[in-house]
Amino acid sequence: MxxxxxxxxxxxxxxxxxxxxxxxxxxxxxxxxxxxxxxxxxxxxxxxxxxxxxxxxxxxxxxxxxxxxxxxxxxxxxxxxxxxxxxxxxxxxxxxxxxxxxxxxxxxxxxxxxxxxxxxxxxxxxxxxxxxxxxxxxxxxxxxxxxxxxxxxxxxxxxxxxxxxxxxxxxxxxxxxxxxxxxDETAALWAKMAFLAPFALLTTRYGVPIGEVRTRCRAELEALVAETAEVARACGAPADPAGSLARYDLFPAAAKSSMQRDAEAGRALELDAIGGALLRAAERHAVAVPVAARLVKELGGAGA
Missing domain, CATH: 3.40.50.720 (NAD(P)-binding Rossmann-like Domain)
Known part of the structure; x- marks a missing residue:
């Protein structure tokens, strides 16, 4: 090259x-x-x-x-x-x-x-x-x-x-x-996934930018970050839930996820690629992810 x-x-x-x-x-x-x-x-x-x-x-x-x-x-x-x-x-x-x-x-x-x-x-x-x-x-x-x-x-x-x-x-x-x-390809992909999944699922489910998610839905955000970190570890990738939360806090308050923007525009959601993939990985490794499962179901991905 x-x-x-x-x-x-x-x-x-x-x-x-x-x-x-x-x-x-x-x-x-x-x-x-x-x-x-x-x-x-x-x-x-x-x-x-x-x-x-x-x-x-x-x-x-x-x-x-x-x-x-x-x-x-x-x-x-x-x-x-x-x-x-x-x-x-x-x-x-x-x-x-x-x-x-x-x-x-x-x-x-x-x-x-x-x-x-x-x-x-x-x-x-x-x-x-x-x-x-x-x-x-x-x-x-x-x-x-x-x-x-x-x-x-x-x-x-x-x-x-x-x-x-x-x-x-x-x-x-x-x-x-x-x-x-x-x-490490696995580590790179899961580092993104562990940050993206909570961001995408919560902003899209509640229709609010990250600033409102990290205040109004703080407990839910923390629980979802913990779940995705546990799945990432089970898949062989390092996880840093505290680091993810710190990055959310640094994000511009008005930032929206691409999934939220798709929902607002009436476009198809990448729910299966994000939420569905998270649930499938959790099932393979027997990791409980109740918050993620509920959000995926509420967003229309039951059985994803």
């Missing part, structure tokens, strides 16, 4: 659009893969970013409905609810030996992706950011609102692709993202 890798981004939404714009601004060739209406707007108008951390700027990107040539890396930034359909835009034969880097919520997707692409080239990543696409597609420009004062990415993968992961981390860092390569 060169110092300026060519990057395909499947799903130029809040996360994918932000990373696409940052990488393009840093001089990388970026190809966004999306449905035709969005691809047309991207080719014509590029991406506009509004960010306290990075400033307000526009970035030109290439765009298509599917990948038609090899690239160095493909970032997968769609929602779980649209993953299967979206993957048809990235034919394995065209992808070649590119890194496949999913930045998806949950913990179960790497195994699924490894049945479609070269297993050792699938390098899961986690991202900590609040970023939303507020306009986009079918005649409207693509506008990304980046609300968090941080954008942090952890990359994990097979030892054989470590130099390529280091190069990708360097590219992301050069674009302004705090990026690092970590050794």
């Amino acid at each position: 060169t110092s300026k890798p060519t990057v395909a981004i499947l799903g130029p939404g809040g996360i994918g659009g932000l990373l696409a714009a940052l990488l393009s601004r840093a001089g990388h060739r970026v190809v966004c893969l999306a449905r035709e209406g969005t691809a047309e707007v991207l080719r014509r108008d590029g991406i506009q970013v509004r960010s306290g951390q990075f400033g307000d700027f526009g970035a030109a990107v290439e765009a298509d409905t599917e990948l038609r040539e090899p690239v160095d890396v493909c970032l997968i930034t769609v929602k779980h609810t649209t993953l299967d359909a979206a993957l048809t835009r990235v034919p394995p034969a065209v992808l070649g030996d590119a890194l496949v880097v999913p930045l998806l919520n949950g913990v179960e997707h790497p195994a699924s992706l490894r049945t479609r692409y070269v297993p050792e080239l699938v390098a899961p990543a986690t991202i900590r950011v609040e970023s939303t696409r507020v306009q986009g597609g079918d005649g409207e420009g693509v506008v990304i609102e980046h609300g968090s004062p941080f954008t942090e990415v952890d990359l994990a993968g097979a030892a054989t692709v470590r130099p390529r992961l280091d190069a990708l981390a360097s590219a992301l860092t050069g674009a302004g993202v705090t990026a690092r390569v970590v050794d």
Whole structure:
């Protein structure tokens, strides 16, 4: 991988659009893969970013409905609810030996992706950011609102692709993202899950931002953090419930989870990928998670 890798981004939404714009601004060739209406707007108008951390700027990107040539890396930034359909835009034969880097919520997707692409080239990543696409597609420009004062990415993968992961981390860092390569994929995925699940389930269930959750629902938040930490440990990952609570307290009070935003917009929820996966892992390891189970059921995921 060169110092300026060519990057395909499947799903130029809040996360994918932000990373696409940052990488393009840093001089990388970026190809966004999306449905035709969005691809047309991207080719014509590029991406506009509004960010306290990075400033307000526009970035030109290439765009298509599917990948038609090899690239160095493909970032997968769609929602779980649209993953299967979206993957048809990235034919394995065209992808070649590119890194496949999913930045998806949950913990179960790497195994699924490894049945479609070269297993050792699938390098899961986690991202900590609040970023939303507020306009986009079918005649409207693509506008990304980046609300968090941080954008942090952890990359994990097979030892054989470590130099390529280091190069990708360097590219992301050069674009302004705090990026690092970590050794333990399970630990990375569960560190994100242990933070995300309480955040997503509680903000969505009660329809309030994190500031109200951490005050009005403090006992429930603490119980849910403890449950997810216990499941993470059972899955072989370290857990830091006190650290998670401290991070919630540092979050901007108005921050909302992506699941909450989906609920507000009437979109399908990633409930199975987050809450369902948590319950399945808890069942496998015989960990009691009564608060999580109740919230998933109340959100419509009974039997998830």
